[in-house]
Amino acid sequence: MILSTIIRNEWRNLFRTGISGLLWGMLAILAVFTIWQAAAKTRDVQEKLQASQSYMRDKFTGQGEVNPHNAVHYGHYVFKPLNTLSVLDNGVNDYTGVSLYLEGHRQNEATFAPAQGSSSITRFGQLSLSLVLQILLPLFIIFTCHNAITKEREGQTLSLTVLQAVSMRRLVWGKVLAYTVLWTAFLTICLGILWLFTNGGAAPVSPVRLGGLWLLYTSYYFIVTAVCVLVSSVSKSSGNALLALLFGWLLCTVLLPKITANVGENAAPLLTRIELEERISTDKKNGIDGHNPSSERTQLFRDSLIKTYQVSSLDSLPVNLDGLLMQADEEYNNVVFDKHYGTIQQSIEQQRNATSISSWVNPFAFVRNLSMAMAGTDVYHHFDFTDKAEDYRRTIIKKMNDIQAYGGSKTGDWDWRVPADFWNKIDDFNYTTPAASFALQHNKMELAALAAWLLLVILLIQTGTNKLPVIK
Amino acid sequence: MKHLFIYEWKLLLRNRAMVTAWLLLPVIGLYALYYGESFTNTQLKTIHTIDTAYQARVQTQLNNFTADTSTKEGKTKYRNAHDPFQNEWQTRPMAWKQPAGLQAFSIGQSDNQPFYYSLWVYNNVYNVKQVELTNPDKLMAGNFDLAFVFIYLLPLLIIAFTYNIASTDVENGTAGLLSTQGISLHSILVGRLLFRAGLIVASISVLSIAGALLNNVQPGAAISWWLISLLYTAFWFGLAYLFVARKNTGAVTALQLVSVWVVLLIVVPSLLNSRQKTDDKAWLEVADAARDYSTQLRELSKARLADTLFQVEPTWKERFQQKRDTTTLRSVAYAYFAMQNMNRIGRRIDSAALAQQRRIERYQWVNPSFAIQLLYNKLAGTELSSFIAFRKALSDYQLQRTERLSLRRMAGESIDRATYAAYPVFVQPAPGLAASDWVWTAAALIIYVVVCALAGRYYWKRL
Numbered sequence: 001m002i003l004s005t006i007i008r009n010e011w012r013n014l015f016r017t018g019i020s021g022l023l024w025g026m027l028a029i030l031a032v033f034t035i036w037q038a039a040a041k042t043r044d045v046q047e048k049l050q051a052s053q054s055y056m057r058d059k060f061t062g063q064g065e066v067n068p069h070n071a072v073h074y075g076h077y078v079f080k081p082l083n084t085l086s087v088l089d090n091g092v093n094d095y096t097g098v099s100l101y102l103e104g105h106r107q108n109e110a111t112f113a114p115a116q117g118s119s120s121i122t123r124f125g126q127l128s129l130s131l132v133l134q135i136l137l138p139l140f141i142i143f144t145c146h147n148a149i150t151k152e153r154e155g156q157t158l159s160l161t162v163l164q165a166v167s168m169r170r171l172v173w174g175k176v177l178a179y180t181v182l183w184t185a186f187l188t189i190c191l192g193i194l195w196l197f198t199n200g201g202a203a204p205v206s207p208v209r210l211g212g213l214w215l216l217y218t219s220y221y222f223i224v225t226a227v228c229v230l231v232s233s234v235s236k237s238s239g240n241a242l243l244a245l246l247f248g249w250l251l252c253t254v255l256l257p258k259i260t261a262n263v264g265e266n267a268a269p270l271l272t273r274i275e276l277e278e279r280i281s282t283d284k285k286n287g288i289d290g291h292n293p294s295s296e297r298t299q300l301f302r303d304s305l306i307k308t309y310q311v312s313s314l315d316s317l318p319v320n321l322d323g324l325l326m327q328a329d330e331e332y333n334n335v336v337f338d339k340h341y342g343t344i345q346q347s348i349e350q351q352r353n354a355t356s357i358s359s360w361v362n363p364f365a366f367v368r369n370l371s372m373a374m375a376g377t378d379v380y381h382h383f384d385f386t387d388k389a390e391d392y393r394r395t396i397i398k399k400m401n402d403i404q405a406y407g408g409s410k411t412g413d414w415d416w417r418v419p420a421d422f423w424n425k426i427d428d429f430n431y432t433t434p435a436a437s438f439a440l441q442h443n444k445m446e447l448a449a450l451a452a453w454l455l456l457v458i459l460l461i462q463t464g465t466n467k468l469p470v471i472k
Numbered sequence: 473m474k475h476l477f478i479y480e481w482k483l484l485l486r487n488r489a490m491v492t493a494w495l496l497l498p499v500i501g502l503y504a505l506y507y508g509e510s511f512t513n514t515q516l517k518t519i520h521t522i523d524t525a526y527q528a529r530v531q532t533q534l535n536n537f538t539a540d541t542s543t544k545e546g547k548t549k550y551r552n553a554h555d556p557f558q559n560e561w562q563t564r565p566m567a568w569k570q571p572a573g574l575q576a577f578s579i580g581q582s583d584n585q586p587f588y589y590s591l592w593v594y595n596n597v598y599n600v601k602q603v604e605l606t607n608p609d610k611l612m613a614g615n616f617d618l619a620f621v622f623i624y625l626l627p628l629l630i631i632a633f634t635y636n637i638a639s640t641d642v643e644n645g646t647a648g649l650l651s652t653q654g655i656s657l658h659s660i661l662v663g664r665l666l667f668r669a670g671l672i673v674a675s676i677s678v679l680s681i682a683g684a685l686l687n688n689v690q691p692g693a694a695i696s697w698w699l700i701s702l703l704y705t706a707f708w709f710g711l712a713y714l715f716v717a718r719k720n721t722g723a724v725t726a727l728q729l730v731s732v733w734v735v736l737l738i739v740v741p742s743l744l745n746s747r748q749k750t751d752d753k754a755w756l757e758v759a760d761a762a763r764d765y766s767t768q769l770r771e772l773s774k775a776r777l778a779d780t781l782f783q784v785e786p787t788w789k790e791r792f793q794q795k796r797d798t799t800t801l802r803s804v805a806y807a808y809f810a811m812q813n814m815n816r817i818g819r820r821i822d823s824a825a826l827a828q829q830r831r832i833e834r835y836q837w838v839n840p841s842f843a844i845q846l847l848y849n850k851l852a853g854t855e856l857s858s859f860i861a862f863r864k865a866l867s868d869y870q871l872q873r874t875e876r877l878s879l880r881r882m883a884g885e886s887i888d889r890a891t892y893a894a895y896p897v898f899v900q901p902a903p904g905l906a907a908s909d910w911v912w913t914a915a916a917l918i919i920y921v922v923v924c925a926l927a928g929r930y931y932w933k934r935l
Binding site: 030034037038041052056059070074075077091092094095096099101108109111112113115116117118119120121122123124125126127128131135136139143237238239242243246250254255257258259260261262264265266269270271272273274276344347348351352355378379382 | 507510514518521522580581584585600601603604605606607608609610611612613614615616620624625628721722723726727730734737738739741742743744745746748755756759760763766767770821825828829832841842845846849854855856857
């Protein structure tokens with residue numbers, strides 16, 4: 001019996017039962033519903049964010065003639081654009097803010113995370129395509145494949161099949177491939193529908209990222225299917241296989257993600273806000289305070305200016321000292337912010353490591369992390385946004401301080417104003433999602449675990465299945 | 473029935489898998505209690521740090537009222553203590569949400585909401601720029617608290633305990649033998665269910681009592697928690713009875729019950745959650761109101777400023793001291809009116825969030841797991857509605873405090889030690905369950921249990 005015959009036979013058997021068709025139908029409805037709903041929601045959020053960004057940009061450029069330092073305090077808002085692939089996997093978006101207030105003297109974090117304004121139902125997760133693909137479809141695979149071999153053994157057709165010179169290895173490969181092709185077809189249709197729903201939107205879907213997601217989920221389904229068929233091949237009965245697989249599913253999708261996240265949190269606890277503020281405040285005390293001319297470092301900076309400009313006193317400076325002091329203050333603070341916010345990011349990465357490590361024993365862990373990463377909705381993409389927004393903050397604050405220093409105003413003249421068209425000369429903030437390689441770089445352990453799992457199941461099928469007894 | 477229970481007990485002791493599963497619940501539950509307690513302790517530690525620093529500032533200010541004015545430093549201290557604005561700045565009042573004992577049982581949304589605030593007049597509880605540091609990945613994964621154990625894992629244990637209680641006799645060929653013992657198979661089934669329910673209730677009770685003792689939970693709250701847990705347990709036993717009574721094989725019954733678990737714990741809540749809408753733009757209004765108000769005030773002359781203030785607060789005119797400078801007027805206007813403005817927008821947003829919560833609550837008939845989570849959270853004061861009630865009380869307090877301060881500043885009045893010492897303190901609204909919270913959920917679950925029992929009885933007789 002050739003492989004294609006085994007595959008065709010499996011498909012025929014699968015679609016012969018009404019319950020299977022019903023489950024397929026339910027899964028398909030769920031998938032289309034989640035895509036349709038998420039696409040509509042994403043479009044709505046994208047439009048709102050776009051409108052908010054335009055509104056804030058208009059306010060920024062329409063400030064008119066104002067003192068640049070007043071504008072530093074007035075600040076500016078930037079918004080995290082919603083990646084279109086969030087239709088598939090919304091990742092941590094509900095738990096990260098979407099807007100960031102940029103102002104002088106301090107670095108803020110993104111605020112107004114949607115989950116904050118929601119009841120605790122938000123902790124049950126969203127019915128999204130990622131939930132269907134990562135959690136529900138594997139459950140369907142278990143329901144379908146748990147008896148792939150036991151059924152043949154219980155019906156005594158296994159010995160007949162083996163008598164026809166079909167090795168157990170070939171039979172297992174046939175069944176694994178038969179089912180994997182089905183799941184892949186389902187996945188391909190889902191991604192195709194997603195493409196159709198999101199095509200022509202504000203931000204087109206990256207084909208590389210979408211292709212990466214297709215590969216990831218195909219590998220995931222191959223692994224899950226292979227595990228199910230292998231468990232079925234070593235189980236005494238279909239019931240035993242089903243219970244073992246259901247227990248594994250619960251462990252992998254419900255228990256382990258929570259346990260590893262909690263373990264990670266205990267292993268690398270985050271600073272409290274108060275601790276962070278204290279540390280920043282202590283480090284800033286040693287810096288230049290633009291609003292406090294009497295500090296020691298400010299004095300040293302003043303002296304250095306007298307030397308640089310070769311003038312006898314500060315009054316003779318050809319530039320506005322206030323602008324220079326403010327910028328020196330900013331630059332010192334930026335070093336302090338980089339140090340402390342860098343530490344926070346490191347702690348979060350360490351916490352996440354616990355989940356990454358669990359990928360070696362839990363396929364759901366790597367698929368979850370890689371899916372978020374490829375959809376551009378994981379914590380690293382959020383950091384990328386906040387880092388770029390912070391760079392932009394530093395750029396615009398420097399421009400404001402520079403115009404105050406070199407724009408022709410005198411030191412102490414806080415009523416001096418920039419011309420109204422000054423604001424139009426400052427570029428708008430345009431965030432673009434990094435390339436797919438960025439997602440992969442931050443998930444090397446998950447990729448290694450995926451490769452290891454693929455290798456493991458292939459090895460098990462190749463080397464272990466021929467030794468399995470035909471009758472138990 | 474007594475003999476059946478003794479037999480079941482012996483059977484349990486012989487079945488290592490069942491004993492392990494039964495003992496696993498208290499072990500996992502104890503870990504969940506430890507986790508919840510650690511979370512609450514971290515918050516309490518932070519609150520202690522804030523409170524200690526705040527009390528020290530208050531004490532310093534109290535001492536400054538009687539500072540030695542013969543020195544320059546003493547004079548400054550004395551002046552700052554009597555000047556209401558400087559005094560407020562030096563005190564930098566803080567307020568926090570004191571965690572209830574049951575927070576360790578059900579963390580709810582408390583890891584996702586700010587729990588302390590600076591009440592300095594230029595800050596606003598609805599416009600917090602610096603929030604507590606969190607890992608979004610961890611927030612998404614959720615907490616391993618006792619509520620999670622009861623809501624998610626307890627039903628699985630019930631399924632594991634019950635899926636084969638009827639089929640095992642048929643599969644082992646002992647059903648015929650049992651039916652000759654003078655007791656009906658249905659009575660044996662019910663007896664087995666009750667025996668297993670007893671085991672589960674014992675575990676729940678042990679965990680609830682241990683948790684209550686560890687976290688100083690009030691007896692009333694602990695009993696309410698226990699009753700909610702019993703209600704949920706009864707609901708799952710009802711479902712188990714319904715499916716077991718259909719006389720399928722153990723594997724099929726397990727499959728059906730796990731499918732129900734997936735629908736009730738994953739599909740329905742996540743479906744309802746994905747129908748929620750959040751108005752992110754509304755929060756921008758709050759932030760925008762703060763900075764725009766500041767800009768507008770900067771452009772106003774002293775006379776216009778005073779007129780604006782009196783239009784909104786006519787009573788201030790009587791005590792207004794003409795010599796107050798423009799900067800003070802601007803500061804008063806910003807602190808008091810920007811706060812009112814932000815409160816108005818913030819409360820509108822909170823009302824919308826509450827309305828959304830109520831809309832979701834209406835679906836508790838098809839969403840019993842979340843209905844139980846809501847009861848747990850409301851009892852523990854960790855639900856969104858509890859947080860909104862806290863924030864509203866806090867904003868009322870801050871506004872009241874700012875109003876007093878503003879009036880003093882307008883009138884150019886100083887403050888004395890006795891007045892400062894008698895400042896009202898913030899009183900946090902107590903968490904708890906309203907009768908309406910209880911009634912609907914309890915009614916829904918009891919009706920489900922009765923329907924399951926009747927339908928189960930019907931299937932048992934018919935099949």
